[in-house]
Structure formats: C-alpha cells, structure tokens
Amino acid sequence: MTTPLKPPKKKDPQKRSVVPTLPPLGRSRAALGLTVAAAEGRFALQHCAECGAVQYPPRDACMQCLSADLDWRDTPSGGKVIAETRIHASPDPYFRERLPWRMGTVKLDAGPVALVHLHGDVARGDRVRLSLHLDKASQGVIVALPTERTDAMEDDPLMRSLTAHPRYRRILITDARAPVTLPLIHALQKAGASHVFVGEAESWRRWPGRDSIAALENVSIMPLDVTDTDSLQDLAGEIGGKTDILINTARFVRPGGVLGNDTVFARDEMEVNVLGLMRLAQTFGPSMASRTADGTNNAAAFVNILSAHALSPSPGYGAFAASQAAARSLSQTLRAEFSHSGLRMMNVYVGPTDDEWHQPLPPPKVAPSALARSIVDGLIEGLEDVYCGDVARDLAERWRRDPGVLERELTGGGS
Amino acid sequence: MRRQSYDGVVLTAPVTVPYVRYSQETAHWWIARALRGALDRAGMRPQELDGFSVSSFTLFPDTPVGLTQHLGLTLRYLDTVPMGGASGVVAARRAARAVQAGDADVVACVAGDANHIDSFRRLLSSFSRFSMDAAYPYGYGGPNANFALLTDYYMAEYGATREDFGRIAVAQRDNALRNPDALMKKPLTMDQYLSARPISDPIALFDCVMPCAGAEAFLVMREEEAVRRGLAFARLDGTIERHNAFPDDPIQMRGGWAMDVDELYEMAGCAPGDIDLLQTYDDYPVISMMQFEDLGFCAKGEGPGFVRDHDLTVAGDFPHNTSGGQLSVGQAGAAGGYLGMVEAIRQVTGEAGPTQVADASKAVVSGFGMINYDRGVCSAAAIISGGGA
Numbered sequence: 001m002t003t004p005l006k007p008p009k010k011k012d013p014q015k016r017s018v019v020p021t022l023p024p025l026g027r028s029r030a031a032l033g034l035t036v037a038a039a040e041g042r043f044a045l046q047h048c049a050e051c052g053a054v055q056y057p058p059r060d061a062c063m064q065c066l067s068a069d070l071d072w073r074d075t076p077s078g079g080k081v082i083a084e085t086r087i088h089a090s091p092d093p094y095f096r097e098r099l100p101w102r103m104g105t106v107k108l109d110a111g112p113v114a115l116v117h118l119h120g121d122v123a124r125g126d127r128v129r130l131s132l133h134l135d136k137a138s139q140g141v142i143v144a145l146p147t148e149r150t151d152a153m154e155d156d157p158l159m160r161s162l163t164a165h166p167r168y169r170r171i172l173i174t175d176a177r178a179p180v181t182l183p184l185i186h187a188l189q190k191a192g193a194s195h196v197f198v199g200e201a202e203s204w205r206r207w208p209g210r211d212s213i214a215a216l217e218n219v220s221i222m223p224l225d226v227t228d229t230d231s232l233q234d235l236a237g238e239i240g241g242k243t244d245i246l247i248n249t250a251r252f253v254r255p256g257g258v259l260g261n262d263t264v265f266a267r268d269e270m271e272v273n274v275l276g277l278m279r280l281a282q283t284f285g286p287s288m289a290s291r292t293a294d295g296t297n298n299a300a301a302f303v304n305i306l307s308a309h310a311l312s313p314s315p316g317y318g319a320f321a322a323s324q325a326a327a328r329s330l331s332q333t334l335r336a337e338f339s340h341s342g343l344r345m346m347n348v349y350v351g352p353t354d355d356e357w358h359q360p361l362p363p364p365k366v367a368p369s370a371l372a373r374s375i376v377d378g379l380i381e382g383l384e385d386v387y388c389g390d391v392a393r394d395l396a397e398r399w400r401r402d403p404g405v406l407e408r409e410l411t412g413g414g415s
Numbered sequence: 416m417r418r419q420s421y422d423g424v425v426l427t428a429p430v431t432v433p434y435v436r437y438s439q440e441t442a443h444w445w446i447a448r449a450l451r452g453a454l455d456r457a458g459m460r461p462q463e464l465d466g467f468s469v470s471s472f473t474l475f476p477d478t479p480v481g482l483t484q485h486l487g488l489t490l491r492y493l494d495t496v497p498m499g500g501a502s503g504v505v506a507a508r509r510a511a512r513a514v515q516a517g518d519a520d521v522v523a524c525v526a527g528d529a530n531h532i533d534s535f536r537r538l539l540s541s542f543s544r545f546s547m548d549a550a551y552p553y554g555y556g557g558p559n560a561n562f563a564l565l566t567d568y569y570m571a572e573y574g575a576t577r578e579d580f581g582r583i584a585v586a587q588r589d590n591a592l593r594n595p596d597a598l599m600k601k602p603l604t605m606d607q608y609l610s611a612r613p614i615s616d617p618i619a620l621f622d623c624v625m626p627c628a629g630a631e632a633f634l635v636m637r638e639e640e641a642v643r644r645g646l647a648f649a650r651l652d653g654t655i656e657r658h659n660a661f662p663d664d665p666i667q668m669r670g671g672w673a674m675d676v677d678e679l680y681e682m683a684g685c686a687p688g689d690i691d692l693l694q695t696y697d698d699y700p701v702i703s704m705m706q707f708e709d710l711g712f713c714a715k716g717e718g719p720g721f722v723r724d725h726d727l728t729v730a731g732d733f734p735h736n737t738s739g740g741q742l743s744v745g746q747a748g749a750a751g752g753y754l755g756m757v758e759a760i761r762q763v764t765g766e767a768g769p770t771q772v773a774d775a776s777k778a779v780v781s782g783f784g785m786i787n788y789d790r791g792v793c794s795a796a797a798i799i800s801g802g803g804a
Contacts, residue, residue, distance in 0.1 A: 083571075084564070087555075087614075095555045101556070107665045113789060115789055141552050
C-alpha cells in the first residue's frame with residue numbers, strides 16, 4: 001500500500017534548498033527510442049521488421065536474424081516480476097539521496113527481459129503492467145506498475161519523481177482570459193493542486209468570466225502580461241519561488257494566410273506566442289529549475305500549448321502557424337536547457353479549438369474542457385509531448401510518417 | 416573435429432603482486448611489476464620475451480600496444496583479453512596454442528589494474544552500452560544489484576538460504592587468514608556474515624568483493640624450456656570457453672560451463688571426483704555455487720546441499736578458493752580473473768606455501784566475466800595438473 005502524501009509544511013527560508021541531482025543521463029542513440037515513446041506515454045520497444053523479434057535493451061541489429069531494419073512499435077506491456085532487490089549502496093549521487101531503491105527483473109509477455117523500477121505495490125511473483133516514463137534526467141525508463149489501480153499509487157515516491165502530478169503543487173496559469181483557463185483550474189483542483197495563480201493582463205479591461213474565477217477558493221488573480229517584461233519580473237519576484245508548475249495559456253490568434261494578412265497581427269502573434277514564451281521562461285525558468293528537488297511541492301513542469309500546425313502549417317492560419325513553429329522550436333531549446341535540472345518541458349499540441357477565432361472551421365474542434373483534461377492527464381502521467389484531440393493526433397501521425405506528404409496535403413495537393 | 420591436446424606446453428612462474436586497497440600507482444606500474452616478477456622467476460630478460468597477453472580495465476588512454484613501447488618489449492605475439500573474470504583461463508588457452516604452434520616461444524600472461532579514489536565509480540559508468548542504457552538508470556546498484564537479483568531468484572527457486580552463501584564466504588576467509596597477501600585479515604564468523612550491512616538485498620557486505628589495485632602473472636612456454644630453466648610447471652589438460660550462453664534464460668541460473676562441461680572433462684581425461692581443488696570466480700557466492708553445479712560437482716539446484724555437506728577450506732574435503740578468493744583477498748580489476756589460475760598453478764606445483772592443499776595435483780580453475788547487462792557473458796574453465804619436479 002502506498003502511503004498517501006501529506007500536505008507539505010511551509011518552507012523554512014533559512015534552510016538550504018536541496019540542489020537537484022540527476023540520475024544517469026547517458027544513452028546510446030538506439031536507446032533514445034525509449035525516451036521518445038516515454039515522452040508521449042506509449043509503451044514501445046524495438047521490433048525487427050524482418051523476423052518480428054522484439055528486443056530489449058535497444059540494439060543496432062536484430063539479435064535473432066541480424067537485420068538492421070529495426071523500428072519502435074507499441075508493444076504489449078504485461079509481464080511478471082521474477083526477481084527483485086532493494087539497493088542500499090550506490091555510487092551515484094542521485095540514487096544515494098534516495099536509498100534504499102527497489103528495482104527488479106521482469107520477464108515481458110512480449111519476450112525480452114528488462115531491469116525495471118518497481119512501484120511500491122509490486123513484488124517478486126506479481127503480474128505487472130510496464131509503463132515508460134521520463135526520469136529526472138529526461139530519459140525514458142521502464143516502471144513495473146500493479147495491473148490494477150491501488151490506493152494513492154501516484155503518491156509513491158518513485159511515481160512522484162517521474163511525473164508532475166498537481167497534488168500539493170502550486171500552479172501558475174498565465175492568461176486568465178483564455179477559454180481553457182477556467183476548466184483547467186477545475187481540473188487542477190480536482191487533481192489536488194494546493195493553489196492556482198492566474199495571470200491577468202490589462203486588468204483595467206473588463207471581461208466576462210472574471211468573477212467566476214475570482215470567486216474560487218485557493219485561486220489568486222495576479223497581474224501578468226507576457227508581452228511586458230517588467231510585469232513578469234515583478235510577478236516572478238513575488239511568486240517565482242513557489243511556482244511548481246507553469247502553464248502558459250496566453251496566445252494570440254488571427255485567421256488569414258500570409259499574402260493578405262496584416263503584419264500587425266503577425267507581430268502580435270510573435271510577441272505573445274513566441275517572445276511571450278521566451279520572457280516567461282527567462283523570468284520564471286531559473287527559479288523553477290533551481291527548485292526541482294525541493295520536497296513534495298518541488299518545481300516539476302513548464303507547460304506550453306501549441307497548435308498542432310506548429311508541425312506543418314494550415315494556410316488559413318499562416319502567420320499564426322509560423323508563430324507556433326517558432327514557439328515549438330524555442331520550447332525544444334528550453335527543454336534542453338531545463339533538462340540539466342530535471343524540470344520538464346511539456347508541449348501540448350492541440351487542433352483547432354472551439355473558440356471565436358476558429359468559428360468558421362468544421363468539427364472536430366477541441367473543447368476547452370477537453371484541452372484542460374489533456375493538460376492535467378499529461379502532468380499526471382509525466383509526459384513531455386501531448387497530442388490533444390483527434391485532429392492533433394492525426395496530424396502528428398501523418399507528420400511522423402512523411403512530413404513532405406503532409407505539407408502537400410495541408411496546402412491543397414491532396415484530395 | 417576432436418580438439419587437440421595442449422601437449423608440450425606448460426604454465427609456470429606464477430606471480431602475485433600483493434594487492435593494495437587504494438594506490439596512486441597506474442595500471443602500467445602494476446603490470447610492469449608482475450611481468451618483472453614472472454621474468455625474474457624464469458631468469459629471463461625482458462628483451463627475450465616474444466609473447467605478451469594483457470588484461471586490464473585501467474590502461475586508458477593506452478592499449479596493450481602502448482604498453483609494449485612503454486615497457487620496451489619487442490613482441491611477435493600480442494594479445495589482449497578483455498573478458499574480466501574469464502581473462503586468466505582464456506589468456507592461458509590462447510597463449511598455449513600460440514606456443515604450441517611456434518608463433519611465440521614464451522608468452523607472459525599478465526593482468527593488473529589501478530584503483531584510485533573514485534576510479535571504481537568511473538569504471539562502472541563506462542562499462543558497457545547495455546549497462547548505460549538499461550541497468551544504471553535503475554538505481555545504479557552496479558554489479559551488486561545484478562547479483563542481488565540472481566541471488567534472489569536462486570534462493571526462491573532452489574531454497575538456498577543466506578547461511579548457504581555464508582558458508583562459502585566464511586570458508587574463504589578462513590583460507591585467506593593463511594595468505595599473507597590477502598587484504599582481509601580478520602576472521603569472519605557466520606553471525607558476522609548474516610548481520611552485515613545490507614548492500615542490495617539479499618546481498619550484504621560480505622557477499623561483495625572489495626575493489627583494489629594489484630596484478631597477477633604467469634608464463635606459458637614449451638615444457639622443455641621450463642625444464643631447461645629449472646621451473647616447476649603445470650600442464651593444461653583441458654579448457655573450455657563460451658560467451659553469451661543460454662541467451663533465452665530469463666535470468667542467469669547457469670553459465671556457459673553447463674554447455675561445455677562434458678568436453679572439459681573428456682579432454683582432460685578425468686572426472687569431477689579426480690579433482691583435488693577448485694578455484695571458482697567468486698565475485699559473489701551465488702556465482703561460486705553456480706559453478707559447483709555447472710562444473711559437475713553437484714546437480715543444478717543442489718549447490719546449497721553441497722556446501723552444507725562439504726568443508727571448503729584448505730584442509731577440508733573440498734578445498735575451494737584456497738587463497739581466500741576475491742571475497743577475502745580483494746578484486747584487483749582484471750587481475751581478479753587471474754587470481755584463481757595463478758593460485759592453482761602454485762597449488763599443483765606445490766608452491767602455495769601457507770595455503771598449500773596436501774597432495775594437490777589436479778585443479779579446476781573457472782572464470783566468469785563481464786556483466787554486460789543482466790548477467791555475466793563470458794565463462795571459461797581449465798583443468799591443470801602438476802608436472803615436472
């Protein structure tokens with residue numbers, strides 16, 4: 001049985017924050033396939049395209065037939081723990097701080113044998129469900145979980161280190177006016193978030209829905225404008241040291257291609273969607289990155305919402321798509337910069353949202369509540385790449401298969 | 416095809432450079448001392464040596480090629496055996512063939528490693544790709560965790576207890592107390608073994624070897640050469656070598672010996688009952704127990720009963736790891752893979768001094784090496800017997 005987490009005590013400002021350490025970071029190129037799958041929450045292993053053998057650890061040639069044609073495919077995740085140990089001594093600084101550490105040997109139904117992290121509720125002899133997660137080094141690792149949900153299983157210290165679960169965490173949502181913000185607050189509070197800060201730009205400008213957010217308990221509306229560095233510095237000075245998860249909901253979107261579009265709109269899109277992200281990262285990122293080992297309510301994730309057209313533009317939103325591609329690129333650099341601290345950079349890709357700026361588009365469109373659910377699920381699972389809704393999933397799948405073909409399809413070449 | 420014997424080739428001039436827990440010296444230094452020791456015993460100058468086989472983890476950035484120039488050797492046979500615990504047996508069988516075929520007159524087989532503060536951690540971190548990708552991220556227990564898993568499985572599968580493994584460790588300590596070069600100087604009781612600090616359950620402190628610095632060496636030459644030089648020598652009656660045996664076993668309960676053991680005894684023309692002493696590769700007691708089984712001294716799963724029924728000390732009915740083994744002498748990197756061979760040569764030539772087993776004429780030496788991922792990949796064994804004087 002997992003011991004449920006207790007609400008963290010107020011931090012003693014005279015105590016030194018624990019300096020984040022990382023588990024072993026090095027991986028071969030082949031092993032990065034595990035990390036990619038973990039970032040998306042899939043359980044994938046290497047399959048031989050010629051003979052079908054499933055193998056682990058990742059290789060450069062098939063151990064059955066020596067074919068070099070290996071690819072990562074979703075794989076049945078059942079298995080059985082055949083041996084376990086509790087490690088009491090390790091030369092690695094990350095694990096030394098967390099001893100004793102349980103791990104075990106699992107025989108997978110799919111064939112191979114894997115050394116895995118053991119959830120506290122599984123032991124030798126148990127049937128388990130294997131799951132890929134990103135560890136603090138942002139590398140994919142295999143975890144053996146109970147086949148059925150157990151009480152408070154997400155509170156297991158191992159799971160806490162592998163996810164960005166909102167429970168007992170303090171969260172900043174950057175734009176109160178975004179349609180997703182209200183359902184997001186609800187979803188975060190349902191998941192156990194202890195406090196939600198909500199940013200509001202141009203507070204002199206009245207807007208519908210403010211009262212319903214202001215009336216919520218454990219929610220504070222704070223002045224925040226992603227286009228204004230001063231406002232961000234002020235707010236970071238006030239709450240940067242207790243922002244455990246930052247969710248950037250600020251975005252500027254106007255329909256239109258490139259030839260007929262107004263560069264003023266395009267500039268606003270870049271200002272909010274790209275430079276806004278950069279400013280947020282510069283003002284809140286360093287203090288978050290320094291607090292990734294700071295107890296139960298340590299800093300865990302920086303969340304960015306992107307249009308799936310960041311991958312490949314839809315001509316009807318040409319300038320907006322350009323801002324999304326730029327934001328995606330920035331976020332990937334940020335991911336690299338945050339990875340030294342264990343702070344997760346989560347990108348949530350979403351198709352057209354059901355709002356005024358996508359009004360003429362046909363369904364399916366993503367409801368704000370569905371987007372909110374995807375974000376919170378992604379935090380609970382500890383993902384870094386989340387595809388919300390059918391359009392985003394479909395687009396990502398086609399992009400993975402052939403980016404060139406996708407471009408032609410989206411720009412009118414396809415039927 | 417029937418394998419040819421090693422007739423006419425002998426192993427001689429066993430040398431141990433006494434181990435040190437931490438030393439500032441380099442692998443080059445340790446290897447040079449062992450080589451010098453072996454050549455001195457044979458009355459040879461370095462310039463006369465034409466064959467060299469090296470095993471070491473800590474020569475970086477050098478390889479044995481760099482070592483030839485470093486040590487001023489001019490060779491026509493240069494080998495490196497990167498097989499950890501299997502290195503001693505493998506080096507011997509390769510060198511024997513080279514000498515037998517006339518490719519070299521004398522091959523010096525040497526293993527040695529440095530041990531600086533923190534060098535064990537750094538050695539681990541670059542040990543193998545599978546370890547980096549699929550073992551270290553899971554608690555970084557190193558080999559301790561791997562063997563804890565094997566031990567856990569073995570205990571559950573065959574009903575072995577901690578006491579059973581303790582018998583191996585306690586007997587070896589008893590042997591080590593006779594060996595002035597052993598790093599462990601204090602007696603070990605079963606109570607101390609059982610109550611030791613846990614390292615990786617079910618493994619505790621006295622199941623683990625102590626990394627240290629040191630070197631081991633012996634020479635391989637034609638029998639008439641050894642006679643001419645007045646050296647006591649051992650004959651190589653039979654050998655086996657196997658890598659990545661039983662890859663489909665979900666967890667390692669047997670090593671490559673189990674594949675090749677019949678051939679080993681057939682080649683040597685003897686049976687397990689003819690063996691006077693056994694040197695296993697004892698990085699952990701469970702592996703020694705597995706070798707008792709796989710080398711034919713008892714059936715699979717009967718290891719626990721076997722250690723209860725036998726006295727494993729120098730004076731006992733089944734002398735095992737007579738020098739004290741790595742568990743009590745220390746593990747000097749790749750030299751750990753030579754410890755058993757060098758001690759066995761001393762034993763069958765009557766040169767073992769305080770650890771000498773009475774009337775020892777035939778020994779099995781077994782090697783096991785390289786935890787690439789979840790198990791030891793290399794296994795090897797040799798039967799040697801005293802010859803000459």
